Amino acid sequence: MPTLSDRVKAFMNPAPAQQTGGGVAPVLTEDVFSRFKVERDRNAVIKDCRAMYDGDPRVEKMHRMYARDLLRGGFVVKTENARANEVIAAMQERLKLNQSLEDWLRLSMRDGDSFLELAVGTVNSDLAIAGVSRKPTLQMHRHSNSADQFDSAERAFWMSNENFFGQEPPKDAIWFPEWKIIHARWNHDEESRYGRPMMKSARKAYKFVEDGELNVAVRRKIGGAQIRQHVVEGGPADVEAYKENNKAALGKLAAVIDFFSNKQSSLTVHQGDGNLDEIGDVQHHIGTMFTASDVPMELMAYGGDLNRDILGEKKEAYEETLNQGREWATVQIIQPLIEREWLLHGILPADVKYKIVWRKAKSLSPTDLRDLADAASRLRILGVKEETIQLILASYLRDVDLDIMAGDGLDSAAFANNLKGLSI
Numbered sequence: 001m002p003t004l005s006d007r008v009k010a011f012m013n014p015a016p017a018q019q020t021g022g023g024v025a026p027v028l029t030e031d032v033f034s035r036f037k038v039e040r041d042r043n044a045v046i047k048d049c050r051a052m053y054d055g056d057p058r059v060e061k062m063h064r065m066y067a068r069d070l071l072r073g074g075f076v077v078k079t080e081n082a083r084a085n086e087v088i089a090a091m092q093e094r095l096k097l098n099q100s101l102e103d104w105l106r107l108s109m110r111d112g113d114s115f116l117e118l119a120v121g122t123v124n125s126d127l128a129i130a131g132v133s134r135k136p137t138l139q140m141h142r143h144s145n146s147a148d149q150f151d152s153a154e155r156a157f158w159m160s161n162e163n164f165f166g167q168e169p170p171k172d173a174i175w176f177p178e179w180k181i182i183h184a185r186w187n188h189d190e191e192s193r194y195g196r197p198m199m200k201s202a203r204k205a206y207k208f209v210e211d212g213e214l215n216v217a218v219r220r221k222i223g224g225a226q227i228r229q230h231v232v233e234g235g236p237a238d239v240e241a242y243k244e245n246n247k248a249a250l251g252k253l254a255a256v257i258d259f260f261s262n263k264q265s266s267l268t269v270h271q272g273d274g275n276l277d278e279i280g281d282v283q284h285h286i287g288t289m290f291t292a293s294d295v296p297m298e299l300m301a302y303g304g305d306l307n308r309d310i311l312g313e314k315k316e317a318y319e320e321t322l323n324q325g326r327e328w329a330t331v332q333i334i335q336p337l338i339e340r341e342w343l344l345h346g347i348l349p350a351d352v353k354y355k356i357v358w359r360k361a362k363s364l365s366p367t368d369l370r371d372l373a374d375a376a377s378r379l380r381i382l383g384v385k386e387e388t389i390q391l392i393l394a395s396y397l398r399d400v401d402l403d404i405m406a407g408d409g410l411d412s413a414a415f416a417n418n419l420k421g422l423s424i
Contacts, residue, residue, distance in 0.1 A: 039141075042194055046111050046138060049197040052206055053110050059199060059206075062295045066198075067106035069295075069318075070325045073359030074098040077338065078390065084342055084352045087128075091341050094123065095132060104134060105329060108186045112195035115140040115157065116182040116333070118340060127344045129337070135159060135181075141169070142183060142193045153178040179340060184332040202292035205285050212282035294321050326358045 052059045074097075077088045091097070108114040114134055121130035139159050143150065150156045156178035160170050185195030199206070232242045290297035296314045298306050306314075334356055339349040372393065379389050 045200050048203050049110060049199050052199055061300055062293045063106050063109050066295050067102050070105055070322050071102045075356050075358045077354055077356055079352055079354035081352050084347050087345050088338055108184050109198040111137040112186050112197040113137055114184040118180055129341050144193055148191045148193055150178055157181045182336045199292050202289045205289040208285040209289055212285055216279055330356050
């Protein structure tokens, strides 16, 4: 019978997939051109999406807003295993996990990938994850085969400063085993090595938006100007003398264009373009660009023309999108991090029954408190398990020890003592 140590090693270093009959599962070979195309396209996409993020406040805000709203009050790990719960609580506090997680979420959406290296060290005489660092996205590479499986768990990822063109990794590459890197992939397609940035499909529309907004600015500056024609009798020298004498007055208005003539004529004033507000084509491209975002455009900008009902519907749809994003964060980052920490403490994840609950962020009012306590009482009367009730409460309550509420009924005194700084 395998020991705990053997089971941990098997988890950290999984064997290659085997076919029935003892043969190794066949892996399709990949030519140099295919590898080159993957790496070239990945570099181009990430650089484009970073330029959008750095150069457009709307793109930066949609990334920051989504990551902030997704994380909100953070998460709590619920398990009946006291030792496992203690280990994770200590790790959350040690790594400042909620703060770091918001950055990882935002940058994963921007780049499509996050490579999180686990620094393992001794913490309070126990082996534990002492720190997590996000490695440079463009310098990190996933060393998987054409089926996106690792041929060697010891050489699963590598990093190099050199440009990689799909051939063999350079000799000075730094290698990482599979267990040491958490590779979070945003919008990942099955059997693809890497994720996809949130704004990848919006790059073409973004260029149209840039060009359109520039054209609008130029058109407003030139076409919106008032044109005045000055008539100065005499020769060119007289015109230049008139301009010089009236230089201070003529240069005051930037939105006025002056024309001069030395022929007899009448003074004519031409008004600027009266159709400068017609920018429907630019608005179309802005709307197209925002369809790539998980944040509704109207919740971030351009929502002034919508009524409250429509905005409410968009907020509800956005909440569903956030729940999907939390599921992604749970599977891609939190669960691998938690389970590796348990393994380092000799706790096999398969033996621990646990659930990750995301907390709400809305402020808690006295009415909410009353309704929440009433709901918990009603659920107990209906025979709902205490564990289930606590999971429901955990999604609303922050900084409260829910264990004090376990039992036949709520401990009102203890509940009141824990309401300081409470929010949902």
